[in-house]
Amino acid sequence: MAISLSKTFLSITHQFFPSEKCRPVSFSGREPQLQRATSMGFATRSLRVPRVSSKTSGSLSSSMDELDKETREERRVADVWREIHGVDDWVGMLDPMDPLLRSELIRYGEMAQACYDAFDFDPFSKYCGSCRFTTRQFFDSLAMADHGYVVSRYIFATSNINLPNFFKKSRWPKVWSKSANWIGYVAVSNDEISKRLGRRDIVVAWRGTVTRLEWIADLMDFLKPISSNKIPCPDSTVKVESGFLDLYTDKDVNCRFCKFSAREQILTEVKRLLEIYQLEELSLTITGHSLGSALAILSAYDIVETGLNVLQDSRAVPVSVFSFSGPRVGNVRFKERMGVLGVKVLRVVNVHDIVPKSPGLFFNENVSPLLMKMAERLPWSYSHVGVELSLDHKNSPFLKETGDLSCAHNLEALLHLLDGLVSYA
Numbered sequence: 113m114a115i116s117l118s119k120t121f122l123s124i125t126h127q128f129f130p131s132e133k134c135r136p137v138s139f140s141g142r143e144p145q146l147q148r149a150t151s152m153g154f155a156t157r158s159l160r161v162p163r164v165s166s167k168t169s170g171s172l173s174s175s176m177d178e179l180d181k182e183t184r185e186e187r188r189v190a191d192v193w194r195e196i197h198g199v200d201d202w203v204g205m206l207d208p209m210d211p212l213l214r215s216e217l218i219r220y221g222e223m224a225q226a227c228y229d230a231f232d233f234d235p236f237s238k239y240c241g242s243c244r245f246t247t248r249q250f251f252d253s254l255a256m257a258d259h260g261y262v263v264s265r266y267i268f269a270t271s272n273i274n275l276p277n278f279f280k281k282s283r284w285p286k287v288w289s290k291s292a293n294w295i296g297y298v299a300v301s302n303d304e305i306s307k308r309l310g311r312r313d314i315v316v317a318w319r320g321t322v323t324r325l326e327w328i329a330d331l332m333d334f335l336k337p338i339s340s341n342k343i344p345c346p347d348s349t350v351k352v353e354s355g356f357l358d359l360y361t362d363k364d365v366n367c368r369f370c371k372f373s374a375r376e377q378i379l380t381e382v383k384r385l386l387e388i389y390q391l392e393e394l395s396l397t398i399t400g401h402s403l404g405s406a407l408a409i410l411s412a413y414d415i416v417e418t419g420l421n422v423l424q425d426s427r428a429v430p431v432s433v434f435s436f437s438g439p440r441v442g443n444v445r446f447k448e449r450m451g452v453l454g455v456k457v458l459r460v461v462n463v464h465d466i467v468p469k470s471p472g473l474f475f476n477e478n479v480s481p482l483l484m485k486m487a488e489r490l491p492w493s494y495s496h497v498g499v500e501l502s503l504d505h506k507n508s509p510f511l512k513e514t515g516d517l518s519c520a521h522n523l524e525a526l527l528h529l530l531d532g533l534v535s536y537a
Contacts, residue, residue, distance in 0.1 A: 188212070190310025197395060197432040198456030202499050214530060217460060219259065220315070220399045220434040221527045226254050227296055227319035227404065228523070241293040250297065260305025261315060265381040267296040268369040270362050292369035295319050296404065298381045300389075311393035314385050316378060316411060320402030320437075320523075334491035335443055343375070343414055350449050352442035353471060353494075356406045360414075378411050383420055390423050396431040401523045402467060405438025409457060409497060413446075416453045433457040433498070437465050437521050440472050440494035444484060447477075447495045457498025460530065462505055464520040468496070503529040 189196070189212055195205065196213050205213050230243050230250065245253040247263040270291055296318040306312045335351035341361040363373040372380070386394065396415065400408035412433045415421050421429040431454075438459055450457065461468040472494025475484065484493065505511045505525055510532070519525065 193310050218530050223317045224399045224401045225523050243294045260302050261299040263297050263299045265298045267377050268292045269295040269374045270364040270370040289369050291364045291367045311395050312389045313395050316398045318400030318404030318407040320404030350445045360410050394429045399434045401436040405435040406441050408433050409441045412455050416455050431455050435459040439467050439470050440496050444495040447497045450497045459500045462520045463502050467521050
């Protein structure tokens with residue numbers, strides 16, 4: 113049975129194994145960050161919960177069989193990477209959850225989380241708003257060297273846009289930049305990981321908003337044609353949220369870091385890497401959390417619409433987006449155009465998170481097609497793109513419920529759900 117991209121909402125029944133000993137959650141070998149998690153309302157008390165569902169006894173031989181099975185599956189990532197990246201729109205991979213897809217989602221989610229971990233939030237630092245590490249030290253400094261990627265370029269955006277909860281500025285009179293913020297990075301897989309993945313993987317990771325949610329109100333402005341900001345599009349009715357578009361395309365010619373827009377920085381670097389590795393099997397994977405998810409979808413559209421992913425031998429490099437807790441980006445025409453271009457998007461959300469429900473609270477993909485048709489010309493009519501994987505933090509016995517809405521928006525909690533959930537058909 114095919115999954116309809118126009119209205120896909122997979123609500124999966126998940127269970128946890130409660131028998132694991134309680135200890136802090138950690139991903140990729142990094143030290144657990146209990147202080148930050150607790151401050152946001154979540155009490156994470158479990159490192160890992162078994163990924164493979166089993167109704168048999170916990171005998172050693174059974175455990176070894178499962179371990180061997182997982183090891184064999186891990187070696188087959190190179191054979192199924194196209195399915196993992198949505199060539200069939202993830203049909204049959206989400207319910208029950210495919211273990212290889214789960215591990216890849218967590219891996220790309222950790223690469224999005226790295227944007228938060230590396231960002232300098234300290235207003236008393238001269239380098240507030242920048243990345244705390246150099247490109248060469250990036251993954252090593254975050255204890256993520258085992259991911260097997262090398263950062264090739266950092267991405268900066270101008271902070272002249274009214275997003276006080278996204279852009280951070282230092283209180284020092286002399287700072288590294290008065291109008292720029294570090295917003296993400298471009299990375300490429302090394303030879304070893306490329307062999308395991310079955311292709312050379314180019315990743316674009318966008319930083320989002322980790323705490324307050326006021327930025328939603330800041331951006332709930334109006335839809336405008338994507339072509340109005342000089343992004344090519346043959347259809348003037350294809351529209352996206354104006355704040356996302358401005359953040360992606362604005363620049364400050366007087367700043368050395370954002371003399372070129374985030375869009376120009378991304379397209380230039382992706383083009384350069386595609387030319388370097390054009391003789392290899394390639395993939396373009398774009399990821400982001402929250403506001404970064406919106407930028408990931410915009411940049412994926414841009415790369416394919418401009419034909420940047422088409423190599424000299426006419427091969428089209430597949431472009432996929434792994435989105436975490438992202439808002440709606442554009443109208444129904446934008447969703448349809450993404451489908452025509454073949455951009456694959458898998459959106460992972462917490463059902464209690466308000467961000468994926470915004471903007472477009474009243475006119476969205478969940479209302480009747482007739483009503484959406486009538487509201488098509490309204491500047492507040494939005495539609496999600498791609499396939500949605502919905503998770504529920506209330507199903508986890510290791511996350512404590514609070515009244516803070518931002519808790520349901522937390523990326524580390526979402527990765528905890530992906531890492532610990534066991535899906536049953």
